Amino acid sequence: MDKKGMIFNIQQYSLHDGPGIRTIVFMKGCPLRCRWCCNPESQKTKPEISYDANKCLGKKICNECEKICDAGAIEFSDLHKAVIQRDKCSSCMKCVHECPAKAYKAEGHQYSIKEVLDIVEKDSIFYRHGNGGLTVSGGEPLMQGEFLIQLLRQAKKRRLTTAIETCGYADYPILKQAAKYLDAILFDIKSLDEQQHIAYTGKTNRKILQNFDNLCRDFPKLPKYARTPVIPGFNDSPDDLLAIKNYLANKPETVYEQLPYHRFGVAKYNALGRRYMMDE
Structure with missing residues (x-):
């Protein structure tokens, strides 16, 4: 039986979520509650x-x-x-x-793997001869680990290049299994300060950093895009950003990117009846 996953959006022709032109599949469910999250509809696992x-x-x-x-x-x-x-x-x-x-x-809607890949392949003309392809995002795609792994496996059978965007907070065996079917991974490193990380995301960063270390050890040749959303009052000091750069300095096949803070998701909080936690 074709397993189904909970997805809230499929975005075509994206240029900012991995190499080349990407089709992004946004999955519901995230273990973090980042105060600045621009996709609050991704946080809960249910519709x-x-x-x-x-x-x-x-x-x-x-x-x-x-x-x-x-x-x-x-x-x-x-x-x-x-x-x-x-x-x-x-x-x-x-x-x-x-x-x-x-x-x-x-x-949030349930999609089968075939339904997702049939939609993704509609854009194949844009990335067939380049380095674009499928990016699975969220939320946190690793929360639906079994569906994600099967989706990536089937995508490779269709000769699609694959990537995921992850906050890194997941059980490492799931991440390790998914990485076997990846051509790239976009991995958030938000802060090295554990207490600040807990205060602004609701979770410790220990598991995230350990997962990134393990990923570098087990998949040294996998292209990794380590990304930091630069958030006022959280991680925007020169010392905070330098600490992350130093941590990533000797990681294999790792490109570091800093992402600007924006408020594009504020209207979504209103639509969901929730408060945007960065109003202050």
Whole structure:
């Protein structure tokens, strides 16, 4: 049976997530809770509903969502816009299917490996004669380890080049098995300060650094793109960045990249009814 994975987006023609032109498969679920995360819809493993009040037609024109919500989770505000009571929502997705304005969106769908690769291969003309291909991102793709490994294995059978983007927080046997089917890996090294790492991501960096060390030992020829999102107040001091550079200095086949901080994901937090933790 073709195993299925929980995916929230498949993005075509990307130029920033590995060598060449990439098709990115975004998988749901992440063990970290980075304060600056630009894809909050990736964090939870199960499907959830996002809501864009700007698209809502308002109660005077339409209140189909309120009528079909069996959980009583949808009410209308004084502005005649729908409001979701998240503690009552069962994520049944009825509002997603019934809303004529598409104000509701399902964040997360199950895909089979064949379905994913058939979509990826639609872009094969762009990377068949170059070094582009499939990049699996998230969330954290290693959280769905069995699906990821099978996906990468089947991608290689279709002669696709492969990469993953990972925060590095995973059991090493899963990472090691996945690495056997990779042409490149994009690996976040956010900070060497353990207490700062815990404060801003919710997890220690020990497992992440140990995994990167093990990866360099076991796969010295695998191209590695170590990346640091430079976050104000977290890791943007010269000492913090120099410590990461020194740590990576003698790692085999490793390119270091620093990524600028941005706030592109703020609207997504509003749509999910969550608070953006970098507002301060």
